Amino acid sequence: MNRPDPPKHTTAATPTTEEPSGLPIPLKPKRSARASSGRVTLNEVARRAGVSPMTVSRVINQPATVSPEVQKIVRAAIDELGYVPNLLAGALASSKTRLVAAIVPTLAHMMFASTVQIVADRLAAEGYQVLLGLSGYPETVREEELIRAMLSRVPDALYLTGTFHSAATRRQLKAANIPIVETWDLSRRPIDMAVGFSHTVVGEAVAHFLLTKGYDRFATISAGDERALMRRDGFARTVERLGASSIDIVTPAPTNVPMGRQEIGRLIDQGFRGAVFCSSDALALGVVTETLARGMKVPEDIAVIGFGDFDYAGNTSPRLSSVLVDRQRVADLAADALLARLAGRTFSPKVVDVGFRIVDRETT
Numbered sequence: 001m002n003r004p005d006p007p008k009h010t011t012a013a014t015p016t017t018e019e020p021s022g023l024p025i026p027l028k029p030k031r032s033a034r035a036s037s038g039r040v041t042l043n044e045v046a047r048r049a050g051v052s053p054m055t056v057s058r059v060i061n062q063p064a065t066v067s068p069e070v071q072k073i074v075r076a077a078i079d080e081l082g083y084v085p086n087l088l089a090g091a092l093a094s095s096k097t098r099l100v101a102a103i104v105p106t107l108a109h110m111m112f113a114s115t116v117q118i119v120a121d122r123l124a125a126e127g128y129q130v131l132l133g134l135s136g137y138p139e140t141v142r143e144e145e146l147i148r149a150m151l152s153r154v155p156d157a158l159y160l161t162g163t164f165h166s167a168a169t170r171r172q173l174k175a176a177n178i179p180i181v182e183t184w185d186l187s188r189r190p191i192d193m194a195v196g197f198s199h200t201v202v203g204e205a206v207a208h209f210l211l212t213k214g215y216d217r218f219a220t221i222s223a224g225d226e227r228a229l230m231r232r233d234g235f236a237r238t239v240e241r242l243g244a245s246s247i248d249i250v251t252p253a254p255t256n257v258p259m260g261r262q263e264i265g266r267l268i269d270q271g272f273r274g275a276v277f278c279s280s281d282a283l284a285l286g287v288v289t290e291t292l293a294r295g296m297k298v299p300e301d302i303a304v305i306g307f308g309d310f311d312y313a314g315n316t317s318p319r320l321s322s323v324l325v326d327r328q329r330v331a332d333l334a335a336d337a338l339l340a341r342l343a344g345r346t347f348s349p350k351v352v353d354v355g356f357r358i359v360d361r362e363t364t
Contacts, residue, residue, distance in 0.1 A: 040083040049077035101150035102159040103133045118331035137253040163187035179341030194351045195333045203234025210275045217274025218246040223253035228279035260286020281306035318362035
């Protein structure tokens with residue numbers, strides 16, 4: 001007599017599949033949406049820090065409104081959880097990206113690198129981040145494309161180097177309708193605000209300075225960018241108006257010490273003796289180095305003055321004469337201008353001339 005099979009017991013078992021051996025293995029349970037995305041939320045940071053989500057948001061976007069103690073607690077929670085704010089979502093909701101686009105020709109030049117660093121630090125303290133673009137030389141060639149790319153990221157403001165822009169670029173900037181500060185030059189028609197000085201007046205002042213010292217033969221060694229050429233032209237017109245002349249040499253930008261050595265070497269080989277105005281301290285240092293290497297005297301045979309007055313200018317031997325522009329003030333005023341406008345306040349005057357100072361040292 002055949003007996004019926006024993007009844008099968010059914011239980012709520014974990015779903016299984018089979019390995020090639022035929023042995024069952026449990027399927028992994030489905031992960032939560034949080035685990036599958038791997039993205040930590042702002043609410044989780046708030047819970048970990050023991051504060052409200054609004055406080056976390058303020059630490060990220062407006063740190064100045066939160067006490068240092070609370071900032072420390074919240075940032076520790078952010079670091080522990082690996083939280084990355086979704087700034088795009090906030091931008092879509094508020095029409096603010098908390099980005100400021102900055103365009104400089106190069107970071108190889110300390111003048112631009114140090115200034116944009118100061119501006120970035122000031123903006124970061126108010127919850128803004130800097131999106132940096134390099135226009136290179138000549139600046140106007142790449143600037144139009146670069147500004148278009150920057151504006152497509154919808155920055156809240158723009159920091160620009162110089163006031164030379166193509167007509168198309170000016171139209172783009174005007175249409176953007178955001179705070180814009182142009183630096184390192186002056187303009188009678190700023191797009192919005194400008195912080196700088198007159199490069200033409202610098203050249204004129206250096207010419208008068210060298211003429212009053214009794215020099216009567218002159219040369220300029222200048223980078224080929226717009227601002228450097230304005231200084232060169234101001235210098236050349238002034239010495240010509242006062243009865244002298246100048247030999248003008250243009251080098252690629254950015255400039256360096258070897259360029260200065262090479263160009264003054266050519267002038268010396270042609271019999272030149274006199275005063276040289278260089279568009280950068282790097283060129284001027286090259287002039288001094290080559291002159292001394294040839295057994296000649298500075299400033300008796302070759303006098304030289306640079307531009308920028310960087311740290312090494314006062315520590316060379318002989319110490320280098322230069323034109324000082326207050327980089328800290330340029331950066332602070334540019335940051336002040338942008339932050340004022342971003343906060344809905346006016347910035348006056350719209351054009352600020354920071355001026356310059358000729359520093360007379362041993363090379364003149």
